[in-house]
Amino acid sequence: MIFxxxxxxxxxxxxxxxxxxxxxxxxxxxxxxxxxxPGHNFNSFLSxxxxxxxxxxxxAWKFDMESGSNMSSxxxxxxxxxxxxxxxxxxxxxxxxxxxxxxFTGNSLRQIFIKKKxxxxxx
Amino acid sequence: xxxxxxxxxxxxxxxxxxFLNKSIxxxxxIGKFINPYSGFWQNGQKEALNLEEELKxxxxxxxxxxxxxxxxxxxxxxxxxxDLYFTQGYVTARDRLWQMEFQLLAAAGRVxxxxxxxxxxxxxxxxRIGLLYGAQxxxxxxxxxxxxxxxxxxxxxxxxxxxxxxxxxxxxxxxKLLDYKPEPWKNLKSCLFLKxxxxxxxxFEADLENTNALKLFGREDFDFLFPERHPNLDxxxxxxxxxxxxxxxxxxxxxxxxxxxxxxxxxxxxxxNGSNSFVVDGSKTANGKVLLANExxxxxxxxxxxxxxxxxxxxxxxxxxxxxxxxxxxxxxNDSIAWGETNAKRDVVDWYYVEFKNEKREEYxxxxxxxxxxxxxxxxxxxxxxxxxxxxxxTHYGPVTYDRNFMGDGDRxxxxxxxxxHEGSDEYLTFYELNRASNYDDFVRATDKYDGPPQNFxxxxxxGDIAVRVNGKFPVKWQEQGKFLLDGRNSLHEWQxxxxxxxxxxxxNPESGFVSSANQHPVDLNYPYYTFDAYYEYFRNRRxxxxxxxxxxxxxxxxxxxxxxxxxxxxxxxxxxxxxSLDTTSLNNSQLKAYMSLRKWDYFNQxxxxxxxxxxAWWDELYRLTWDEFDDQDVELMKPSVYNTIYILNNYPDSKxxxxxxxxxxxxxxxxINQSFYAGLDSLEAWKSRNGKEYAWYEYKNTSVNHxxxxxxxxxxxxxxxxxxxxxxxxxxxHGPSWRMVIELGKDKVxxxxxxxxxxxxxxxxxxxGHLIDSWAKGEYFPLIFLKSPEETHNSLIFTQTISxx
Numbered sequence: 001m002i003f004x005x006x007x008x009x010x011x012x013x014x015x016x017x018x019x020x021x022x023x024x025x026x027x028x029x030x031x032x033x034x035x036x037x038p039g040h041n042f043n044s045f046l047s048x049x050x051x052x053x054x055x056x057x058x059x060a061w062k063f064d065m066e067s068g069s070n071m072s073s074x075x076x077x078x079x080x081x082x083x084x085x086x087x088x089x090x091x092x093x094x095x096x097x098x099x100x101x102x103x104f105t106g107n108s109l110r111q112i113f114i115k116k117k118x119x120x121x122x123x
Numbered sequence: 124x125x126x127x128x129x130x131x132x133x134x135x136x137x138x139x140x141x142f143l144n145k146s147i148x149x150x151x152x153i154g155k156f157i158n159p160y161s162g163f164w165q166n167g168q169k170e171a172l173n174l175e176e177e178l179k180x181x182x183x184x185x186x187x188x189x190x191x192x193x194x195x196x197x198x199x200x201x202x203x204x205x206d207l208y209f210t211q212g213y214v215t216a217r218d219r220l221w222q223m224e225f226q227l228l229a230a231a232g233r234v235x236x237x238x239x240x241x242x243x244x245x246x247x248x249x250x251r252i253g254l255l256y257g258a259q260x261x262x263x264x265x266x267x268x269x270x271x272x273x274x275x276x277x278x279x280x281x282x283x284x285x286x287x288x289x290x291x292x293x294x295x296x297x298x299k300l301l302d303y304k305p306e307p308w309k310n311l312k313s314c315l316f317l318k319x320x321x322x323x324x325x326x327f328e329a330d331l332e333n334t335n336a337l338k339l340f341g342r343e344d345f346d347f348l349f350p351e352r353h354p355n356l357d358x359x360x361x362x363x364x365x366x367x368x369x370x371x372x373x374x375x376x377x378x379x380x381x382x383x384x385x386x387x388x389x390x391x392x393x394x395x396n397g398s399n400s401f402v403v404d405g406s407k408t409a410n411g412k413v414l415l416a417n418e419x420x421x422x423x424x425x426x427x428x429x430x431x432x433x434x435x436x437x438x439x440x441x442x443x444x445x446x447x448x449x450x451x452x453x454x455x456x457n458d459s460i461a462w463g464e465t466n467a468k469r470d471v472v473d474w475y476y477v478e479f480k481n482e483k484r485e486e487y488x489x490x491x492x493x494x495x496x497x498x499x500x501x502x503x504x505x506x507x508x509x510x511x512x513x514x515x516x517x518t519h520y521g522p523v524t525y526d527r528n529f530m531g532d533g534d535r536x537x538x539x540x541x542x543x544x545h546e547g548s549d550e551y552l553t554f555y556e557l558n559r560a561s562n563y564d565d566f567v568r569a570t571d572k573y574d575g576p577p578q579n580f581x582x583x584x585x586x587g588d589i590a591v592r593v594n595g596k597f598p599v600k601w602q603e604q605g606k607f608l609l610d611g612r613n614s615l616h617e618w619q620x621x622x623x624x625x626x627x628x629x630x631x632n633p634e635s636g637f638v639s640s641a642n643q644h645p646v647d648l649n650y651p652y653y654t655f656d657a658y659y660e661y662f663r664n665r666r667x668x669x670x671x672x673x674x675x676x677x678x679x680x681x682x683x684x685x686x687x688x689x690x691x692x693x694x695x696x697x698x699x700x701x702x703x704s705l706d707t708t709s710l711n712n713s714q715l716k717a718y719m720s721l722r723k724w725d726y727f728n729q730x731x732x733x734x735x736x737x738x739x740a741w742w743d744e745l746y747r748l749t750w751d752e753f754d755d756q757d758v759e760l761m762k763p764s765v766y767n768t769i770y771i772l773n774n775y776p777d778s779k780x781x782x783x784x785x786x787x788x789x790x791x792x793x794x795x796i797n798q799s800f801y802a803g804l805d806s807l808e809a810w811k812s813r814n815g816k817e818y819a820w821y822e823y824k825n826t827s828v829n830h831x832x833x834x835x836x837x838x839x840x841x842x843x844x845x846x847x848x849x850x851x852x853x854x855x856x857x858h859g860p861s862w863r864m865v866i867e868l869g870k871d872k873v874x875x876x877x878x879x880x881x882x883x884x885x886x887x888x889x890x891x892x893g894h895l896i897d898s899w900a901k902g903e904y905f906p907l908i909f910l911k912s913p914e915e916t917h918n919s920l921i922f923t924q925t926i927s928x929x
Contacts, residue, residue, distance in 0.1 A: 022291070023158035024140060031136075041128075059159035067167025071296065071888030075163055077836035091157050091164075098143065098154070101136045108129035 003047055006037045010051030010099065015059075026052050030099045031106030038110040048103025053096025060091040146302040149238065156299055161292035163299055163888075171195060171884065171891035174924050182280050183209060183928040191922040192908045195883040195891060198433040198920075200913035204270070205277045207436040208450045210926065212281025212308075215430050219447040219885040220285065221295035222426040224305055225831060227312050227448065230254050230319040232503070237303050239506040247513055248389055250501050251529055253522040253545050254322060258315040260547035265314065271552040275310050278450035282308040296887060297832065316448035317551070321544035323392045323421070324576035325595075328472040329657035331385040331538075332761040334607045338384055339758065348763045348780075351655060352644070353770060357665050359467075359579055359593055360628050360646040361635070368626050370651035375601035376615035382476070382608045383536055388759045389524065394658040395858045396421055398465035399686070399851060400581040401639035401667050402589040404632065409676040412869040415583040416682040417454055417463025418860040420853040423828040425837060425893055427881025429862040433910065434558065441558040442875060442909045444862045451554040454864065456909075458873050459561040460584045461866035465640045467577040467593045468656040471544075473604075473618075475520045475611030477537040484516050484526075488612045494519060520611060521545050539611055541618065543596045548574035563588045563631070570594045571624045579640035585868040591638040593628035593645045596621060600653045622652055637671045639664065641851075661766035662692040662849040679876060682865045687902035688851040689728040694738050697769045698726075701741065704776075704796040717804055728852075730821035730845040739823070739847070740810075741803035748795045748802075751784050765849065820845060826854050828880050828896060830887070837887040842880075844900040852902075865904065875907035 013029040030048040038044070064072050064084060072084040081087060143154030156162045172191060187210045188200040197214050201207040216223065228234055232249030234242035265271050286305050298304055337345045356362075398419040405411040421428055429444040434452060443455015454463045479496075480486040486493040496516045503511040516523040518539045525531045525538040549572065556569035566582050570592055573580075577595025582588070598605075598618035609616040628646050630638055641664035645654055670685055702721060710718060720734045728735040749772075750762045763771075771778055776792035783790050790798075807818050816822060821843045830837035846852030846859070853859055864877040880899040882891050898905070908919050 018158070018160045023154045023161065024144065027136065027140060056159055060157075060164055063159055063164040064167065066169060067164075067888065068169040068890065069167065070169065070890055071163055071167030074836040074887050078834060091159060094143070094153060094157055098136075098139055101132060101139055105129065105132040105136045108125065108132050112125045112129055 007047040007051040027102040030102035034103040034106035044107035045100045045104040049096040049100030052099025053092045056095030057092030165292045166296040167888040178926045179929040181929040187926045189924045192919045201436045208274045208277035209281035212278040216282040216285040221297040223447045235505045251524040254318040257318045257545045261314040264547040264549040321576040335758040358644040359640045373619040380610040397642035399641045400463045403637045407636040413583045415461040418863040421861040426885030456866045464578040472542045475539045477611045590631040689845040704793040735820040736818040736823040744799035744802040876904035
């Protein structure tokens with residue numbers, strides 16, 4: 001449950017802040033959200049990866065549709081890529097990697113302050 | 124452990140950030156570039172026009188209405204001059220900002236700032252020819268005229284109003300690709316733009332090449348290879364015209380000046396930059412109205428060199444083509460006149476040999492005196508590297524371009540550049556007045572203020588006048604002054620006087636009923652002043668005049684057909700002798716086929732034909748073999764013109780220049796014609812197998828309209844268009860008619876048609892990017908919608924934007 005919440009929160013904050021801030025705001029958002037909602041390492045990485053990755057992918061797809069692919073089709077030629085779909089996936093992947101590592105970092109910072117519960121004497 | 128993990132992950136994140144935020148190896152920073160919110164995704168447009176109907180801008184005085192027609196040409200209606208030029212600046216920047224800025228970075232020698240060290244040599248060359256120096260002196264002159272300064276300032280403010288509204292997301296794509304940002308526009312930049320035009324149009328010269336050739340070949344051969352005139356020229360001013368003014372005399376120096384030779388000379392603009400213009404009066408036209416045609420043959424580029432618009436305000440209503448970076452309309456029409464330009468070739472760049480007193484280079488010799496130099500330290504900022512510094516020494520002639528730091532062959536040569544573009548003049552005032560001119564006298568007054576780049580201004584008025592005026596600032600020269608290196612130590616080598624504007628060449632309402640110009644010789648020897656250029660055009664003008672003499676009852680469509688004429692005058696004058704000299708007995712079947720097709724050819728370079736390619740390949744080989752003595756020389760030389768080559772071929776087939784170096788036999792023209800025929804066909808076969816297609820003329824010529832950065836996806840290649848170099852339709856591989864217009868002027872009505880190979884928008888992500896190219900290639904034109912008032916309706920108007928002051 002906390003995984004989904006974190007993922008959605010990362011997406012929403014990146015969605016809102018991204019509209020007015022430079023691209024690296026996704027690092028800040030993913031870190032802060034995972035700091036506030038800590039979890040397992042892989043778990044937080046994945047929420048950052050999917051939270052930012054899916055957001056960027058959907059946005060890239062949306063802007064591409066709205067512009068009739070007029071620029072992406074030229075970019076695919078410029079960077080020798082076969083299909084604008086690959087550009088959209090690449091946008092998602094790059095956003096995902098940045099989001100994932102940022103979330104992982106935010107979570108790691110939080111972990112420093114969380115005392116691991118000592119195993120109970122009776123357990 | 125946890126701390127280690129945190130530090131480690133932070134490090135990885137930081138590394139990822141670093142590499143995604145940095146431009147590596149000329150590639151854009153990936154994170155920034157791919158971010159859907161502000162990266163390249165934001166540069167695509169579904170609709171060609173996606174503008175708000177209402178817009179508010181700080182800096183406007185009153186409301187402005189901008190209407191757009193189907194070609195997206197804006198029609199600007201303002202209530203005063205300020206708002207008019209402000210809006211021109213704004214809408215031009217909206218479509219073309221990156222191009223406007225980049226071309227001036229190149230002119231100012233600042234390309235290294237964006238692309239790094241590889242542009243340093245280019246930048247150094249640019250600063251050493253003093254374009255910025257000339258721009259500063261121009262701006263001083265602009266400030267002397269209130270109207271001109273006001274118009275320029277408003278134009279600048281309009282561009283800046285657009286720049287201020289931008290953020291990274293809305294930057295043109297090229298800024299994102301090269302990872303830099305626009306800087307504020309200045310009046311000086313628009314002046315620099317004019318200097319860039321002077322560079323492209325008036326800096327062709329061959330003084331040092333001529334000096335080398337004279338030393339190498341001797342006087343007799345030099346005059347044979349590079350004659351100033353030929354028997355059958357057809358100059359801008361009709362042969363036989365007489366002049367009744369008292370010319371200014373200049374004193375020619377006595378004695379001999381031992382000129383050094385020069386191993387390597389600076390890069391020059393492309394001599395193909397030229398134009399055609401022809402005007403016919405009522406006696407030649409079908410309806411008695413006057414017709415003016417103009418086209419500028421420049422490098423074919425996207426974004427386009429022209430931006431077409433209408434400017435309307437109290438006292439002005441003008442339509443035509445403007446240049447992004449310059450206020451006003453450069454070539455166009457209003458309700459009383461139409462005007463156009465072609466390049467008036469005349470040597471306005473001279474080189475002076477400079478002798479410094481000593482190594483400090485603080486003084487240089489002038490007659491029996493030593494004059495002081497001025498030194499300017501130039502800083503070249505380099506992207507990803509440390510700044511480079513260069514000191515440029517200035518004499519009263521101009522910058523010492525060649526010296527020990529730049530192409531001076533150690534300390535052997537110091538040459539100062541003298542160029543009219545370095546001297547202050549306000550050309551924008553000329554266009555300001557031309558835009559408002561209503562008759563011939565206004566036209567003369569406006570062009571009187573014009574110094575450079577020298578142009579043949581063609582003129583037509585609704586009252587029936589036609590004229591062409593060869594105008595610019597021309598020094599009075601003694602015979603051959605400035606054809607070779609001049610001696611900077613001798614005051615008699617100076618430009619001693621300037622030809623008064625009233626004595627510049629003009630022809631008005633000639634009996635023939637037409638005037639024309641196409642970069643040819645300006646005038647015959649009746650003109651009392653010495654005129655010279657190393658790169659006159661010899662073919663287009665004769666074809667145009669031949670046609671105009673024969674034509675009658677001319678309609679606008681006939682003018683358009685003549686602009687698109689593919690008749691190859693070069694082939695007409697060279698192919699017969701080539702074919703007659705060919706030994707046909709030894710040809711095989713395919714060679715015979717090529718020969719027969721040339722025999723049957725009507726000399727039209729139509730796009731689909733194979734024959735023009737055969738002629739061209741043959742000619743190229745013949746030219747190369749003929750002038751083999753120019754190869755492998757250790758000084759810089761210019762080869763003889765195509766026209767003179769054909770002349771020699773026809774008249775001196777046994778000239779020693781046809782003998783090939785390094786062969787034991789002595790060749791004549793006939794031998795070279797035979798050898799080059801086989802070599803030409805071989806090169807065509809090689810071309811065919813390399814490209815996997817037939818060498819149809821348009822494929823072989825490969826006319827392309829390339830993006831300024833030569834990015835393939837932003838360019839259009841292999842456009843199906845005929846014509847070629849020296850043909851009226853002067854469309855070669857990278858050059859061609861960059862704006863064609865035909866204007867009909869009647870007392871009651873003025874009509875115009877125009878087309879250019881590009882689009883108003885400079886955004887490669889706009890569906891209209893380059894959309895006029897196909898019509899241009901087919902020789903089609905669009906009617907130019909000339910509106911009388913903002914209220915006038917027209918079914919070609921598709922959108923209106925109202926801009927109000929904020």
